[in-house]
Amino acid sequence: MAATKTRPRLAVFKLASCDGCQLTLLDCEDELLTLAGEVDISHFLEASSAVEPGPYDLSLVEGSITTAEDAERIRTIRAASRHLVTIGACATAGGIQALRNFADVDEFRRTVYAHPEYISTLATSTPVSAHVDVDFELRGCPIDRRQLIEVITAFLAGRRPDVPNHSVCFECKRRGTVCVTVAHGTPCLGPVTHAGCGALCPAYHRGCFGCFGPSGSVNLPALIPLLRRDGLDEDDVERFLHTFNTAAFDEELGK
Structure with a gap:
């Protein structure tokens, strides 16, 4: 048997x-x-x-x-x-x-x-x-x-999960979403945020809020001047980063 x-x-x-x-x-x-x-x-x-x-x-x-x-x-x-x-x-x-x-x-x-x-x-x-x-x-x-x-x-x-480690920007391009930062000057964390949401917020003309945390390749210091260019002062930038993954983004900044 x-x-x-x-x-x-x-x-x-x-x-x-x-x-x-x-x-x-x-x-x-x-x-x-x-x-x-x-x-x-x-x-x-x-x-x-x-x-x-x-x-x-x-x-x-x-x-x-x-x-x-x-x-x-x-x-x-x-x-x-x-x-x-x-x-x-x-x-x-x-x-x-x-x-x-x-x-x-x-x-x-x-x-x-x-x-x-x-x-x-x-x-x-x-x-x-x-x-x-x-x-x-x-x-x-x-x-x-x-x-x-x-x-x-x-x-x-018994295999490794196939979960991409790239940014939300890739998802915007795949679904044909116009970049909200380039087209409208909307502050967006998409360039430094891990993919997975399907670029939901940019598809509705809103900037990414970083729900999925830092992506595998992050240059957060380079993004901050763009956030300020688009109307965020120092306090606004800090609040923008201090949401769902506050400690992870601060770690990327070396804080």
């Missing part, structure tokens, strides 16, 4: 985040049904309360490290995972909550909470890769469903 083939085990975990990247997986609909037939979804609290212990063949992790408990938990997840992939701006760059890295987190606690003594948090919000080894980082706020399916399929098939 032939032995029953064991299906790969998939786990999805959440740290400090909004759940948007996990919802991207749920939004895959038909693809998710096919995926569910090929793997055992062993841990995915967004979809089911059923939890099976590791080890897992592939773990997807959403969210940044913002508490001591997060830091301990990600080490446990890493130890239980053959492959670990971080998904979204929070997990790959610290997310919007990394704005705390440039301010006084104790002041935030006192301002926001009536009883700050009950709030336990770290002074910084950091990506998962700052704490454990990561096999692949899938960027975006939120991530792109096509890229997510490609990453899952690739790891289950």
Whole structure:
């Protein structure tokens, strides 16, 4: 009698985040049904309360490290995972909550909470890769469903994901979108932002806001004079960069 083939085990975990990247997986609909037939979804609290212990063949992790408990938990997840992939701006760059890295987190606690003594948090919000080894980082706020399916399929098939590392400008050219900066003088982070969104904002005559973080080949200092030429002062430029991937863009500037 032939032995029953064991299906790969998939786990999805959440740290400090909004759940948007996990919802991207749920939004895959038909693809998710096919995926569910090929793997055992062993841990995915967004979809089911059923939890099976590791080890897992592939773990997807959403969210940044913002508490001591997060830091301990990600080490446990890493130890239980053959492959670990971080998904979204929070997990790959610290997310919007990394704005705390440039301010006084104790002041935030006192301002926001009536009883700050009950709030336990770290002074910084950091990506998962700052704490454990990561096999692949899938960027975006939120991530792109096509890229997510490609990453899952690739790891289950034992190959490297085919996710481009070029900028949003390539996507503008591919869909025939006129450059909003050249044609209209609109500030845009497309030249330094990782592709994956399909150049959504420029297609609607808006500048890219950097949702997918820095691309693989970034010359951010060269872009800043163009942003100022197009009407942004120093404070405007800082606010423009301090959104979804604030810590990652500041790292590119050497801050």
